[in-house]
Amino acid sequence: MPKREKKESMKIVPPGKKKCVWxxxxxxxxKLCDNNYDCPTCVYDHAMQTKVDRQKEAALTRPIExxxxxxxxxxxxxxxxxxxxxxxxxxxxxxxxxxKICPNAYECGTCxxxxxxxxxxxxxxxxxxxxAEVAGFELADGFYYHEGHTWARPEYGGRVRVGLxxxxxxxxxxxxxxxxxxxxxxxxxxxxxxxxTRNGDTVGVLSPVDGIVSRVNDKILNNxxxxxxxPYEQGWLMIIEPTKLRKNLKGLYYGEEASxxxxxxxxxxxxxxxxxxRMAADGGESVEDISGEMEGEAWVKLAKTFLRSQ
Amino acid sequence: MISEGGNAHLPLCVMICSIGPVDPxxxxxxxxxxxxxxxxxxxxxxxxxxxxxxxxxxxQQYNSKLILRYLMDLNHRSLRFLAVTQLDLFVPILKxxxxxxxxxxxxxxxxxxxxxxxxxxxxxxxxxxxxxxxKTALHELGHxxxxxxxxxxxxxxxxATTIEDTDVKRARFCPTCHEIFKWQLEQYVS
Ligand SMILES: [Zn+2]
Ligand SMILES: [Zn+2]
Numbered sequence: 222m223p224k225r226e227k228k229e230s231m232k233i234v235p236p237g238k239k240k241c242v243w244x245x246x247x248x249x250x251x252k253l254c255d256n257n258y259d260c261p262t263c264v265y266d267h268a269m270q271t272k273v274d275r276q277k278e279a280a281l282t283r284p285i286e287x288x289x290x291x292x293x294x295x296x297x298x299x300x301x302x303x304x305x306x307x308x309x310x311x312x313x314x315x316x317x318x319x320x321k322i323c324p325n326a327y328e329c330g331t332c333x334x335x336x337x338x339x340x341x342x343x344x345x346x347x348x349x350x351x352x353a354e355v356a357g358f359e360l361a362d363g364f365y366y367h368e369g370h371t372w373a374r375p376e377y378g379g380r381v382r383v384g385l386x387x388x389x390x391x392x393x394x395x396x397x398x399x400x401x402x403x404x405x406x407x408x409x410x411x412x413x414x415x416x417x418t419r420n421g422d423t424v425g426v427l428s429p430v431d432g433i434v435s436r437v438n439d440k441i442l443n444n445x446x447x448x449x450x451x452p453y454e455q456g457w458l459m460i461i462e463p464t465k466l467r468k469n470l471k472g473l474y475y476g477e478e479a480s481x482x483x484x485x486x487x488x489x490x491x492x493x494x495x496x497x498x499r500m501a502a503d504g505g506e507s508v509e510d511i512s513g514e515m516e517g518e519a520w521v522k523l524a525k526t527f528l529r530s531q
Numbered sequence: 532m533i534s535e536g537g538n539a540h541l542p543l544c545v546m547i548c549s550i551g552p553v554d555p556x557x558x559x560x561x562x563x564x565x566x567x568x569x570x571x572x573x574x575x576x577x578x579x580x581x582x583x584x585x586x587x588x589x590x591q592q593y594n595s596k597l598i599l600r601y602l603m604d605l606n607h608r609s610l611r612f613l614a615v616t617q618l619d620l621f622v623p624i625l626k627x628x629x630x631x632x633x634x635x636x637x638x639x640x641x642x643x644x645x646x647x648x649x650x651x652x653x654x655x656x657x658x659x660x661x662x663x664x665x666k667t668a669l670h671e672l673g674h675x676x677x678x679x680x681x682x683x684x685x686x687x688x689x690x691a692t693t694i695e696d697t698d699v700k701r702a703r704f705c706p707t708c709h710e711i712f713k714w715q716l717e718q719y720v721s
Contacts, residue, residue, distance in 0.1 A: 319572050357692045387686050415683075481682070484690065488680055495596065498603070499635065501674045502595075503667070504620075504628035504645075509625055 237419035243269055245314050246296035255467075270295060289485035297327040310499045312338050317347075317377060342377055346454040355480045356463070356487040357506035359387040361453040365473035366482065367429035369529040371414075372453070373473060375466065381430050383414075384457040385448055388486060392527055393417050393424070394510040394520075396445040401459055408432055408461060410469050413530055415458065419512065422521045429470040449509070486527065493526055543719060544572045545672065546609035550598065550616040550640070551581040557643060557664060558615060564665040565613070568703065569672060569712070574609065581618065595620035595631040595640055602638040610719060611675050613668060614640040629667050629691060632674035635715075639671035651694065664693070666702050673708065676715040681708050 234240055234253065241252035252265070260266045273295045280293055300308050300323070310321035311329060317338065325332035352359035355492065364372045370389035374382045385393070398418040410416045414428030437459040441447045448456035463469065474482045490511070491502050512520045524530075545557055545565050546683050562573035585597040593616075602614060620628050620642040630709065632639035646663040648656045681688035684696075686705035691697045704712055 354692075356690065484680070487692075488690070491622075491624065495622070496635060500596075500631060500633050501679065502600065502622050502625055502628045503630045503670060505626040505692060507624055508626055 240314070241265065242311065242314060243296045245309070246299040248292060248294060248296050248299050273298075300327060310334070312377070317342065329413040341377065346374065346382065346457045347374075349453045352453060353480075356484045358391070358483050358496060359453070360479055360483060360488065364453065364472055364479075365429065365475050366479045367410075367427060367473055368430075368482065369411075369427035370486075370527060371426060371429045373461075373469075375463075375470070376460075379463065379466070380435065381432065381461045381463050381466065382457050383429060383459050383461055385426070385452055387452050388483060389426070389528060390449050390452045390456070391507050391509060391511050392490075393419060393524055394512040395419065395449060397421075399441060399445050399448070399458070401442070402434050404434050404436065408434060408436045410465075410472060418525070419520065420461075424524040424528060426528050427530055428461075429473060430461055430463050431465045432463035434459050435462045436460040490523075490527065493523065535700050541610050541719075542608060543570070544574055544609050545574050545611045546574050546607055548576040549578040550614050551618055552578070553615050553643070555616055557661070560661050561613070561615060561664060561668045564702070565668060565672060567715070568669055571610070571716070573680065579614075587621070589643065590602055590621055591619075592621040592627065593618045593630055595642070596622045598640055599633065599638055600630055602640065603633065603636070608636060610637075611672060613672060614638070615643065615664075615668070616640065617643050619644040629697065630671040632671040634674050634679065635677035636675055639675050641671055643666045645694065646697075657665045659698075663697050664703065666697055666700055667691075669702060669704075673704065673712060676712050678708055678711055678715075681705060683708075 239254045241249070241254045243249045243266070244252045248269070269292065273292050276293050294302075301394050306322060308323040308327075308400075310318065310323045311327075312318045312335075313321045322332055322336070329335045349361045350360045350363075350429065351528070354360075360366075361372070366372050366386055370386045370392070372384050372386050376382055396417050396419050398414045400418070402408065402415055408428035408431065410429060410431050411427055414424035416423050416425050438457050441456060441458065448458075487507070488501070490507075494511075511524065545562075545567075547562055549558060558575065562575070565571060566573050582593065582598050582601065584601070585593045585595070587594050598614070598620075602612060605612075605720070620631065620640070622628055622631060627645060628642065630639065630641040643660075643664055644650070646667065647660050648654065666687060670691070673688050678688050680690040683689060683705045684699055685701050686708055687700055687703055688705070689696065689700055690706045693702070703709075
């Protein structure tokens, strides 16, 4: 039965992608989330909800036949039909908690577990799978990378966490200070979002997305070395409420593209750092602190070149 | 100044030179590989002494950039000059290098230090070791002929950050890199 097999294989969710709640509940057979589980702002969720409401109304006046493209139940209706022990909490569906049964009939807006999770998820960086090594630099999987070496990671609820990538971290080295914008500040993709300072020299870093700063990582203000120790987790910088996420993500590197970008940047870094004559080096990882080998003017020049800032 | 690549009057050959003691067998194998793959005859120049000037106390390694600089200032009577050493090399910014080369220039250097399986705690494997030496030599020669890094993982001009990268590559140029290499070489012949 090859036909059936095909249908099954279509339901495979690619790694790194997540099922839409409408798929999880079994209302639709295949739909991936493309809005970071921010259902209130999701066009698809709205359209589905409208469809369900309309068909529910129609069902009141005349009985309708069951057919695959008619939806008389929303995902919440479907989930509520399951035995209580099968009603997965939305944080379980998205993998943020291992096992959690919905305690509040999917009324997430009034759920205290939901509120706790929202706050916790903002404060704690999500765990990162062991980052891949590309050209001697670590790249975290599932992150989007700006050419100016910041990363953006869309998270639950449509927020975006932002940080410096491993290349930037090694490039700028041990920082004396990092100045992050205030909460409520508007950032624009490709424009200076914050600054880093070392040995009295300050360089701007570009924001990877457009949006409003909703939280900054207080821990790194006193401990900038967290950025060096853990650029993709503990060293995160801020959380942004994006305003043009879908458009912004298209302007960022992801997956294979991110790898190619880092490889090219390594070669370029080598050229810039050794510009007296053209040469190519083959081998190792970069030293932990690239700028430790070049102070003052050289540091500013190198940082500005690769962070693409003025 | 003969450090630039466009010297048609230089003998069309690759000079191979040991820096510090190097197993003559390794040297011979490199020569054989280069003449076979690049269609360039090889000659040997007398061994140079260990370059004390390039030793970095802090890193306990030799700065390959300083060695390359030194080689570039010498007057070589050959199209290309390939130095081979057993010393552990680095360049500023990188923790170590397998090789360093001028892009479209006369000189390159390779190190066998991190090419031995023993270095990674594996059993000695002379065949694998020689494979790595040849690949590294061809790669650096490619740079001196103006080739930059190739995206094809199997191509000899793919950048090697780790020894695994070296092992994945084949000891030959991909069609594009081969064409560029050949074209560059023809420039010197005509
Ligand atoms: Zn190379
Ligand atoms: Zn190639």
